[in-house]
Amino acid sequence: MIQKITLIGAGNLATCLGKSLKKNGFDILQVYSHTEESAKTLAEKLNTKYTYNTKDIDLSADLIIISIKDDAIGEMIDKIKHKNLKIVHTSGSVSMQILKTHSYCYGVFYPIMTLSKNRDIDFSDIPICLEANSDDFLSELKEMAERISSQVFEIHSKERKILHMAAVFANNFVNHFYDISENILKENGLSFDLLKPLIKETASKIMELSPHDAQTGPARRFDKSIINRHLKLLENNPKREKIYRFVTDSIISSYKENK
Amino acid sequence: MIQKITLIGAGNLATCLGKSLKKNGFDILQVYSHTEESAKTLAEKLNTKYTYNTKDIDLSADLIIISIKDDAIGEMIDKIKHKNLKIVHTSGSVSMQILKTHSYCYGVFYPIMTLSKNRDIDFSDIPICLEANSDDFLSELKEMAERISSQVFEIHSKERKILHMAAVFANNFVNHFYDISENILKENGLSFDLLKPLIKETASKIMELSPHDAQTGPARRFDKSIINRHLKLLENNPKREKIYRFVTDSIISSYKENK
Numbered sequence: 070m071i072q073k074i075t076l077i078g079a080g081n082l083a084t085c086l087g088k089s090l091k092k093n094g095f096d097i098l099q100v101y102s103h104t105e106e107s108a109k110t111l112a113e114k115l116n117t118k119y120t121y122n123t124k125d126i127d128l129s130a131d132l133i134i135i136s137i138k139d140d141a142i143g144e145m146i147d148k149i150k151h152k153n154l155k156i157v158h159t160s161g162s163v164s165m166q167i168l169k170t171h172s173y174c175y176g177v178f179y180p181i182m183t184l185s186k187n188r189d190i191d192f193s194d195i196p197i198c199l200e201a202n203s204d205d206f207l208s209e210l211k212e213m214a215e216r217i218s219s220q221v222f223e224i225h226s227k228e229r230k231i232l233h234m235a236a237v238f239a240n241n242f243v244n245h246f247y248d249i250s251e252n253i254l255k256e257n258g259l260s261f262d263l264l265k266p267l268i269k270e271t272a273s274k275i276m277e278l279s280p281h282d283a284q285t286g287p288a289r290r291f292d293k294s295i296i297n298r299h300l301k302l303l304e305n306n307p308k309r310e311k312i313y314r315f316v317t318d319s320i321i322s323s324y325k326e327n328k
Numbered sequence: 329m330i331q332k333i334t335l336i337g338a339g340n341l342a343t344c345l346g347k348s349l350k351k352n353g354f355d356i357l358q359v360y361s362h363t364e365e366s367a368k369t370l371a372e373k374l375n376t377k378y379t380y381n382t383k384d385i386d387l388s389a390d391l392i393i394i395s396i397k398d399d400a401i402g403e404m405i406d407k408i409k410h411k412n413l414k415i416v417h418t419s420g421s422v423s424m425q426i427l428k429t430h431s432y433c434y435g436v437f438y439p440i441m442t443l444s445k446n447r448d449i450d451f452s453d454i455p456i457c458l459e460a461n462s463d464d465f466l467s468e469l470k471e472m473a474e475r476i477s478s479q480v481f482e483i484h485s486k487e488r489k490i491l492h493m494a495a496v497f498a499n500n501f502v503n504h505f506y507d508i509s510e511n512i513l514k515e516n517g518l519s520f521d522l523l524k525p526l527i528k529e530t531a532s533k534i535m536e537l538s539p540h541d542a543q544t545g546p547a548r549r550f551d552k553s554i555i556n557r558h559l560k561l562l563e564n565n566p567k568r569e570k571i572y573r574f575v576t577d578s579i580i581s582s583y584k585e586n587k
Contacts, residue, residue, distance in 0.1 A: 162558075185537065232518060234562070236526055242579075245575060246505070250498040268499070280504075
């Protein structure tokens with residue numbers, strides 16, 4: 070059974086996951102980060118020890134969770150050359166096989182969520198995608214994951230990468246459009262609060278309707294006169310004008326194709 | 329006091345607004361639509377009369393609400409040449425002045441929301457933007473709007489058009505990205521349900537954090553290796569690849585500019 074955990078990383082995901090693990094009764098033995106400041110900050114939140122020296126990472130844990138930038142995972146693995154580790158990474162896009170060389174049990178623990186250090190989040194409904202190099206280790210991970218979430222799935226590397234990419238559209242790109250709309254309002258002395266009920270409803274709507282059926286607006290209605298008026302309003306900002314034109318064309322063609 | 333209403337239009341907005349008005353005790357005298365079927369459908373929902381002949385539109389109402397395609401408003405106004413009407417349209421993008429020629433009281437009643445016929449919605453928190461050609465008529469409209477929503481604002485045509493354009497980003501474009509992500513998952517045999525908690529949280533997050541601070545993901549982290557892997561996954565769909573590249577560049581530049 071997994072009880073003692075060493076957390077490698079102190080970013081958004083490591084912070085939120087660490088808090089959730091602690092809340093659900095796991096022992097966080099230690100936090101590692103390559104900067105002392107961030108290691109210390111997270112260790113204080115989790116009331117545990119920390120290090121910023123890879124040589125001092127506590128490998129006695131039941132599970133090592135690597136939750137760092139994708140590009141840094143390979144290098145980190147090279148630094149903790151201990152053969153008898155149980156180890157997972159939390160990345161949506163990195164293959165499980167990157168962990169193969171140095172561990173007898175390795176896997177992936179990928180929560181499909183947007184996580185920020187400064188926002189507490191309840192993990193209980195977050196889908197967690199697990200992958201492991203053996204059935205036994207998968208069972209151990211499953212038991213552990215189910216202590217923090219009711220939505221635990223076995224998802225292999227190929228599907229996980231697809232999921233991660235789709236999540237970029239559904240979260241990162243969506244949030245960027247919130248950002249653009251806030252900027253448009255700010256520049257015109259209008260409050261972003263005016264759009265918040267709309268944003269809430271846009272997300273709620275697709276819990277019941279498929280997004281394709283939920284679509285409204287000028288592009289959906291092929292209403293060229295409004296589209297042209299919007300493009301005119303965006304004239305002074307060529308980047309925004311281009312993005313408006315681009316997404317509008319994408320919406321129009323997605324309905325024309327399906328006619 | 330506005331009590332009796334004639335509703336011109338039977339689309340998404342007219343349907344949801346009509347239901348909300350009826351629920352809040354207004355009398356819907358009649359529904360007009362240019363097709364008999366849609367006029368009848370909405371009239372049945374509102375338990376009232378209908379017509380699909382502009383000559384038979386009931387102009388005895390305290391207020392005529394025109395809720396039709398933007399392009400059709402001008403033509404509709406030409407058809408109801410009665411001088412003593414109180415009349416509003418519900419469009420985000422059309423100037424109030426389009427109603428000037430034929431009415432002594434005219435204005436705009438624009439709810440900032442995405443509305444679909446097949447989804448009931450509570451109007452009580454929907455921001456309603458009002459504009460009127462006189463203070464008296466504005467007061468009448470305000471009193472009426474406040475019977476269905478607690479969020480009533482006076483917003484002039486210029487600001488309303490900006491709001492509508494920002495809403496296209498925050499709703500239409502956002503929903504299109506939900507649509508793309510559902511399609512990506514479907515094509516790979518994965519359930520869209522896996523992304524729903526993420527979508528909910530993405531919208532909830534910006535009720536507290538500004539979208540700019542809420543942003544996460546590979547573009548935000550300037551993580552080129554993931555971005556390139558995603559582009560590779562999208563190779564077989566040049567449109568999606570282009571849109572991924574485009575929005576990613578927009579995110580990256582929005583953070584580089586602010587550095």
